[in-house]
Amino acid sequence: MNQEQRPMQQLWDALNQPSKPLEKSDKALLQEALTHTSSGLNPHHEQLEFLGDAVLRLTASEFIASAYPLMPVGERSSLRAQLVSDRWLAELGSTIEIERWWQIGPKASGDATAAGTIRAELSEALIGALYRINGLTAVQQWLTPYWQRSAEAVLSDPHRGNCKSALQEWSQGKGMGLPAYSSEEMNQRHGDPRRFRCRVTLPPKLAAEGWGRSRREAEQQAARAALDQLTCS
Incomplete structure (x- = not known):
């Protein structure tokens, strides 16, 4: 079902937390968070994921307010959307190598696209x-370094992660x-980065293509490809 499990203390260190012996209840919470429903085991991750969603949005809002106090509310909302997205969370999991501790079912384990x-x-x-173990401060301590890097990347992007809006503004300005x-579902594999294909056109000759896990992602990638053409032309 999984590769060899690593000690929870190593996970605690990966979460950028102060060195301390973990209580039995702490380890149980961490194990619950890492037990995916596909494993068929209980308790599993869903209740903690629901809680984590609310905590993530709150702490991301506080990070933005502290790091960018003069940023208008509309821009804060746009930045926060990037910092709490599924893509950002997946990258976070990849960075800490979460698969070293997770428990997932054999079918999910064999599905690379998931x-x-x-x-x-x-x-x-x-x-x-x-959050349950150490509160909001612990969450902020873990996530702030990742948010800092991600926010800088988003803010340095002239399209701010929303290529569809940027392309629309350009075309209307002209x-x-x-x-x-025009989007098409190419397969039904959940999480496949090439599940959807999108083609964007703009008279007289502009046309570009993008792929994504969702229609929205494919549209954004197609819009980015179109903007790249405009930049190079």
Whole structure:
């Protein structure tokens, strides 16, 4: 079902927490967060994931307010959406190598396309568990370094992660109307980065293509590809 399990103390260190012996109840919460429903075991991650979702949004809001006190509310909302996204959570899980501790079912283990989704779900559950163990400050201590890097990357992107809006603003500014998007589901494998294909066109000659795990992601990738064409032209 899984590769050799690592000690929970090593996970605690990966969460950037002060060195201390973990209580039995703490280890139980961490194990619950890392037990995916696909394993068939109980308790599993879902309740902690639900809690982690709320904690993540709150602590991300506090991070943005502290790091960017002059940022308008609308821009804060846009930045927060990037810092709490499933993609961001999946990257977080990959960074800490969450698979060293997770428990997942054999079918999920053999589905490489589902790995990103599972990483995101269990990372959010870990946030819930950490909150239960040590409170908001512990969550902030773990996530702030990752948020700092991610926020800098988002804010340095001229499209701020929303390529569809950027392409629409450009086309309307040129009096060319709205881009047209056409999406197609290529397979039904959940989490497959090439599940959806999207083509965007804009008269007279602009056309680009993008792929994604969802229609929305494929549309964003198609819009980014179109913007890249405009930049190079």
